[in-house]
Amino acid sequence: xxxxxxxxxxxxxxxxxxxxxxxxxxxxxxxxxxxxxxxxxxxxxxxxxxxxxxxxxxxxxxxxxxxxxxxxxxxxxxxxxxxxxxxxxxxxxxxxxxxxxxxxxxxxxxxxxxxxxxxxxxxxxxxxxxxxxxxxxxxxxxxxxxxxxxxxxxxxxxxxxxxxxxxxxxxxxxxxxxxxxxxxxxxxxxxxxxxxxxxxxxxxx
Numbered sequence: 001x002x003x004x005x006x007x008x009x010x011x012x013x014x015x016x017x018x019x020x021x022x023x024x025x026x027x028x029x030x031x032x033x034x035x036x037x038x039x040x041x042x043x044x045x046x047x048x049x050x051x052x053x054x055x056x057x058x059x060x061x062x063x064x065x066x067x068x069x070x071x072x073x074x075x076x077x078x079x080x081x082x083x084x085x086x087x088x089x090x091x092x093x094x095x096x097x098x099x100x101x102x103x104x105x106x107x108x109x110x111x112x113x114x115x116x117x118x119x120x121x122x123x124x125x126x127x128x129x130x131x132x133x134x135x136x137x138x139x140x141x142x143x144x145x146x147x148x149x150x151x152x153x154x155x156x157x158x159x160x161x162x163x164x165x166x167x168x169x170x171x172x173x174x175x176x177x178x179x180x181x182x183x184x185x186x187x188x189x190x191x192x193x194x195x196x197x198x199x200x201x202x203x204x205x
Contacts, residue, residue, distance in 0.1 A: 047134070048135070049177060053185070053190075054203070055125045058169050058172075058203035059169060063079045084155055094131065097128075101119070104122070125184070134177045135175060136174070143170055172192070
């Protein structure tokens with residue numbers, strides 16, 4: 001390569017770099033050489049959770065109760081039965097339930113969050129919460145499927161009326177999440193009972 005051609009190549013490179021900087025500036029991004037040395041991304045916001053106490057006292061009993069499908073004419077069945085959502089032999093999609101899940105005594109000092117999260121009752125809670133859009137009961141499959149609300153359900157219609165007590169309890173649970181930043185064991189659960197005590201109060205609504 002001659003000296004002259006080498007100068008031409010170097011000149012072309014400088015022109016391309018200069019043009020690139022000009023184009024970036026023209027797009028509103030400024031020069032890539034004046035970016036801040038460190039970029040601080042905002043901290044992630046933790047999503048809300050539903051109440052474990054309300055689930056155990058007020059929703060779990062619905063999932064293991066014998067429920068007769070309106071007009072089906074057959075014997076009542078439970079959501080947690082082997083033909084439906086049983087965690088071992090069920091054929092009912094993502095919702096998985098241990099029908100014999102033992103209650104958890106939340107007043108026991110041994111019932112730490114870690115201990116509770118290892119129980120079958122907690123696994124039922126997680127599975128049911130996974131079928132809910134927190135804060136939006138009507139859009140949640142946990143309610144939409146047994147009501148056949150624009151979605152198919154292998155078990156058919158279970159809750160015919162919107163004012164069914166079971167529907168109201170599930171909707172109340174989904175519609176009253178724990179405060180932002182508080183977990184599923186928050187004492188805010190007490191407000192979901194009357195009187196306001198998750199151990200002695202009755203299930204709202």
